[in-house]
Each structure stands twice: as C-alpha cells, then as structure tokens.
Amino acid sequence: MSARSRRVERRPAVAVAVTVVFFAWLYLPIAAVVLFSFNSVKSLSTFRGFSTRWYADFVHDADLVTSLVASIGIAAVSAVGALVLGTMLALGLSRIRSRTGRAVGAVTLLPLVTPEIVTGVAALLLFTGVGLKLSLVTVTLAEITFSIAYVTVIVRGRLAAMSTEVEEAARDLGCTPWQALRLVTLPTLVPALLGAGLLVFALVFDDFVLAFFTTGVSPQPLPVRIYSSIRFGVSPAINAVGTVMLVLSALVMVLALIVPRLWGRKSSSLDLITGA
Amino acid sequence: MTALDPTTAQLPAQPKGGTPRSGQHTRLWAALLALPTGWMVAFFLSSMVIVVLLSFGRTQADGQPVFSTRLDNYAQLWDPLYLRLFLRSVSYAVATTAICAVLAYPVAYVVALHGGRRKNLLIAAIVVPFFASYLIRMYAWSALLSDDGLVNSLIVRLHLGGGVQFLNTPYAVIGGLVYGYVVFMILPVYAALERMDTSLIEAGKDLYHGPWRTFWSVTLPATRAGLFGGVLLVFLPALGDFVSAQLLGGPKTFMIGNLIQQQFLEGQNWPLGSAMTVAMMIGLTVIMVGYLRATATRSREAS
Numbered sequence: 001m002s003a004r005s006r007r008v009e010r011r012p013a014v015a016v017a018v019t020v021v022f023f024a025w026l027y028l029p030i031a032a033v034v035l036f037s038f039n040s041v042k043s044l045s046t047f048r049g050f051s052t053r054w055y056a057d058f059v060h061d062a063d064l065v066t067s068l069v070a071s072i073g074i075a076a077v078s079a080v081g082a083l084v085l086g087t088m089l090a091l092g093l094s095r096i097r098s099r100t101g102r103a104v105g106a107v108t109l110l111p112l113v114t115p116e117i118v119t120g121v122a123a124l125l126l127f128t129g130v131g132l133k134l135s136l137v138t139v140t141l142a143e144i145t146f147s148i149a150y151v152t153v154i155v156r157g158r159l160a161a162m163s164t165e166v167e168e169a170a171r172d173l174g175c176t177p178w179q180a181l182r183l184v185t186l187p188t189l190v191p192a193l194l195g196a197g198l199l200v201f202a203l204v205f206d207d208f209v210l211a212f213f214t215t216g217v218s219p220q221p222l223p224v225r226i227y228s229s230i231r232f233g234v235s236p237a238i239n240a241v242g243t244v245m246l247v248l249s250a251l252v253m254v255l256a257l258i259v260p261r262l263w264g265r266k267s268s269s270l271d272l273i274t275g276a
Numbered sequence: 277m278t279a280l281d282p283t284t285a286q287l288p289a290q291p292k293g294g295t296p297r298s299g300q301h302t303r304l305w306a307a308l309l310a311l312p313t314g315w316m317v318a319f320f321l322s323s324m325v326i327v328v329l330l331s332f333g334r335t336q337a338d339g340q341p342v343f344s345t346r347l348d349n350y351a352q353l354w355d356p357l358y359l360r361l362f363l364r365s366v367s368y369a370v371a372t373t374a375i376c377a378v379l380a381y382p383v384a385y386v387v388a389l390h391g392g393r394r395k396n397l398l399i400a401a402i403v404v405p406f407f408a409s410y411l412i413r414m415y416a417w418s419a420l421l422s423d424d425g426l427v428n429s430l431i432v433r434l435h436l437g438g439g440v441q442f443l444n445t446p447y448a449v450i451g452g453l454v455y456g457y458v459v460f461m462i463l464p465v466y467a468a469l470e471r472m473d474t475s476l477i478e479a480g481k482d483l484y485h486g487p488w489r490t491f492w493s494v495t496l497p498a499t500r501a502g503l504f505g506g507v508l509l510v511f512l513p514a515l516g517d518f519v520s521a522q523l524l525g526g527p528k529t530f531m532i533g534n535l536i537q538q539q540f541l542e543g544q545n546w547p548l549g550s551a552m553t554v555a556m557m558i559g560l561t562v563i564m565v566g567y568l569r570a571t572a573t574r575s576r577e578a579s
Contacts, residue, residue: 029416092309115516122323
C-alpha cells in the first residue's frame with residue numbers, strides 16, 4: 001500500500017460504464033448455464049421451476065462419472081509431475097550461468113508461446129509414432145509437458161525475489177548444497193509451489209484441446225466427453241455437468257489465489273499472473 | 277538480474293580456489309536440470325521434429341501416413357480455398373486482438389486506478405471465470421445465442437423483431453474469441469497501469485486538460501509495454517483456436533485450427549495436416565519477429 005493516493009481524478013464515466021457492462025457480459029453466460037442446470041423442463045430459454053433432475057441424470061450416467069474421475073486424476077498427477085519437473089528446472093536455471101543453461105531456459109518456455117493446437121497435433125504424432133496406445137496416460141504425459149513451463153515461470157519469479165544469502169549461510173555452517181536446498185530454499189518456496197500446483201490442476205482439469213488430440217476412445221477426459229455431446233446439440237444435462245466443472249475449477253482457482261497468501265507476505269499466484 | 281546484484285553475485289559465481297564446494301554445487305544444478313531437460317527434449321522438441329518431418333510425408337493407399345521427401349503437401353496449401361481460410365483466420369485474430377485492447381483499457385483503468393481496496397477482489401473476479409473451462413463458456417454462448425436460446429426468445433417476447441440468427445456468423449466467432457482471451461489483454465495492461473506513476477496523469481490533465489488527450493498522450497504511451505505484451509498473448513491463441521468457430525460458427529467461418537483439426541481427426545490426412553501446422557508456425561514466427569522488431573524500435577524511440 002503506497003501512501004500516495006491513487007485517486008487522482010474523478011471516476012471516468014465512460015470507463016466505469018464499460019467496466020460494468022464487461023462484468024455483466026463476463027458472468028451472463030456462466031449464470032445462464034448454472035440457472036438452466038436447475039430447470040425442471042428441457043428448455044434453454046424458459047425457466048419453469050427448480051429441479052435437480054439433470055444432476056440426477058449426470059450422477060446415474062456411468063460414462064460421465066468415469067470421465068469426471070478420470071479428469072480429476074489426470075489433473076492431480078499432472079500437477080505433481082509438472083511441479084517436480086518445473087521446480088527442478090527453475091532451481092537449475094536460476095543458478096547455472098552458462099550459455100547452455102540459458103538456451104535450455106529459452107526452450108522450456110516455448111510451450112507457452114506455441115498455440116495449443118500445435119502442441120496437441122505434435123503430441124498425437126509423437127505418441128502414435130513411437131507406438132504408444134492413446135489413453136489417459138498419453139493425455140497425462142502431454143499435460144505434464146505443457147504445464148512444466150507454468151511452474152518454472154512461477155518458481156523462477158519467486159526465486160528471483162529471494163535472497164541467496166540464507167542458503168549461502170547454511171552452506172557456511174556445513175550443509176552440503178543438497179541439504180541447503182532441502183532445508184532452506186525449498187521450505188521458503190512452499191507457498192509458491194502450492195499456488196503453482198493448484199493453478200496447474202485447474203488448467204489441466206479444464207483443458208480441452210490437448211486432451212482432445214491425445215485421448216483414446218474410452219474412458220475420455222470430461223471436457224472431451226462434453227465436447228462430443230455438445231456436437232449433438234445442447235441439452236440441460238450438459239448444463240449440470242458444466243456447472244459441476246465450473247464450480248470445481250473456480251474453487252481450485254480461488255484456492256490457488258488464496259493459499260499462498262496464508263503465508264503472510266504478498267506472494268499470491270495472482271501477483272505472478274499479473275506480473276505485479 | 278541477480279547477477280548484477282553485488283550482494284549476491286560474488287558467492288556462487290566465483291570458484292573459491294578450487295574448493296570441492298563449488299564443483300559440488302555446479303554438479304547439483306546440472307543434475308537438477310538433466311531430468312526436466314530430457315523430458316522436454318523427449319516429449320516436446322522431438323514431437324515438433326516429427327511434425328516437420330511428416331509434413332514432407334505422404335498417405336499410403338491404406339490410409340497410413342509415412343515419411344517421405346515430397347513437397348506435395350506444401351504445394352496443396354496454395355489452393356485458393358485454403359488461402360481464403362488463412363486470410364480469414366488472420367483477420368478474425370486481428371479483429372479479436374483490437375476489440376480486446378479497446379475493451380481491456382477501460383476495465384483495467386477502472387480497476388487499477390479506481391478499484392481502491394476491492395482491487396484484488398475485482399481482478400480475481402476477472403481471472404477466476406477465465407481459468408474455468410473455456411469449453412463450457414463457449415458452450416454457454418452457443419446455448420444463449422442459438423435460434424431457440426434465451427437471447428432470441430427475449431427478442432421475440434419483447435417484440436423487438438422476429439429473432440436474429442447469431443450463430444454461424446463471423447460476429448459470433450469473433451465474439452467467442454474475445455470472450456475467451458480478453459483476460460490475457462487485461463492482465464498485462466492492468467499490471468502496466470499499476471506500475472505507472474499516476475502523477476503523470478495529473479500533469480497531463482494540467483497541460484492538456486481533456487481526459488481523452490491525456491489518455492492518448494500520457495497514459496497510453498506509459499503503458500505501451502503492457503499493451504504490446506497483451507497483443508501477443510491474445511493474437512497467438514486466437515489464431516490457433518478452433519473451438520469458437522466449431523461451436524459458434526460453421527463451415528463458412530472455419531479457421532486454420534478447424535482445418536488442421538479435420539486433417540487429423542476427420543479427414544485422416546496427417547501429412548497435409550502437418551504441413552498446415554508447420555505453415556501456421558512459420559507464419560506466426562514471421563508475424564511475431566516483425567512485431568517484436570517494430571515494437572522494440574518504438575519503445576526505444578519513446579525513451
């Protein structure tokens with residue numbers, strides 16, 4: 001909080017109006033999905049009364065439930081895998097000063113600027129090329145590869161803001177580099193790691209494009225299942241599944257923003273996302 | 277930046293007369309790098325190499341794609357049908373980027389400079405839905421805008437007209453893209469506005485008086501870096517998108533992404549799909565390098 005006042009002018013009326021309309025536009029379709037998921041009739045334009053029949057349909061649809069469980073599993077395994085690999089990469093890159101190190105650093109950021117469809121196509125070709133059968137395993141491998149860069153960016157941001165003196169002091173006191181890393185650096189990183197892990201979970205859980213290209217026939221991740229049913233037309237049952245997905249990922253995102261803040265200082269993944 | 281910091285640079289960078297310690301920790305960092313680097317080479321770089329190699333390949337009579345050394349696939353891309361589609365994709369992506377910029381500025385401005393204590397809450401309210409299922413949000417629009425959807429039934433009920441066909445139009449597809457990616461413009465612009473010295477705006481007001489002139493000559497130049505970053509972050513995914521055109525559009529509004537997707541999952545012409553993918557990547561790289569050069573020169577001139 002700076003002492004200097006940010007309020008340097010009267011509120012610009014046009015900008016405020018645009019912002020209000022923006023928020024309405026942002027939430028209108030989401031609100032509609034949630035509202036019509038409780039509709040008692042099969043209509044997406046008229047709300048006739050409250051009912052949970054579409055949720056009952058969802059719970060009794062074994063395929064959809066399997067897909068939901070599969071998506072949660074993929075997201076959890078990917079979050080852990082990307083966290084381990086991304087943190088190793090961030091630690092290595094932040095300390096190594098050679099040219100090779102910098103080249104590796106640049107290459108690992110490539111997935112962030114590659115359109116997802118390209119990553120998806122490439123992963124599909126790779127897996128079929130080496131004879132791997134497409135399944136939830138191939139989806140998870142592709143998701144981990146895609147998510148490593150997010151973890152690396154977040155952890156490197158945290159490392160850059162961290163003083164290396166404490167780690168040096170630990171080494172002067174007789175710690176091996178590994179001990180210094182494990183006992184000093186990693187505990188300091190815990191908030192950033194939790195934030196990054198939750199962020200990756202949310203991203204992977206919702207991811208459609210990569211999953212679409214790398215999944216087998218059955219069972220499929222939930223977004224892929226939803227996509228194939230949408231193509232056969234809209235139905236209130238999809239609204240119920242969509243509501244469940246929205247609530248789950250919104251919860252995880254809120255956790256990703258809040259959890260790092262529980263450690264006190266200003267270090268939530270929100271700051272890392274906004275670059276502030 | 278840590279390398280330039282006098283308090284931290286001295287310790288790890290300088291070998292202390294060959295003590296085992298420095299060698300030991302260089303080995304540790306190299307060991308840490310080995311596994312993730314190997315992973316990225318095995319799963320990312322090699323997959324990209326395969327796409328490039330297969331783009332010179334062909335499809336056998338039994339439908340199996342095989343490696344080869346032909347340029348046929350690239351020659352096929354000059355089909356006017358495909359060229360029109362490429363052009364359409366670029367124009368949709370450019371329109372999306374422009375609309376996102378126009379939309380992002382007022383929103384980021386109000387939140388950053390007039391958000392007060394609720395600033396973080398407002399940004400979270402923008403970020404959370406954007407990271408919640410892109411697919412579900414596109415589906416939501418297709419349900420709202422469909423011929424018997426909520427918007428059309430309201431139009432009819434309020435006697436505003438006989439219903440409007442929203443879906444299958446370029447407006448719906450571009451609207452979907454804006455809805456999908458506008459957050460990538462808001463965040464960098466917001467971050468730039470946050471960092472900006474607001475006394476500049478006051479000074480601008482004193483000099484130029486009008487808020488519009490102040491915006492053009494003070495606020496916009498001062499937040500240029502955020503805008504330039506946002507343009508890339510929106511343009512790249514928008515150009516490769518296929519979900520918006522699939523759910524809100526139709527064959528008349530298909531983009532490169534739809535074409536590539538069809539080659540792989542419907543048409544089963546993987547070598548042609550690979551050539552399209554490579555062509556798109558080359559196009560994007562050219563656009564990006566040109567853009568980065570242009571913006572770098574402008575930033576230098578500005579300072």
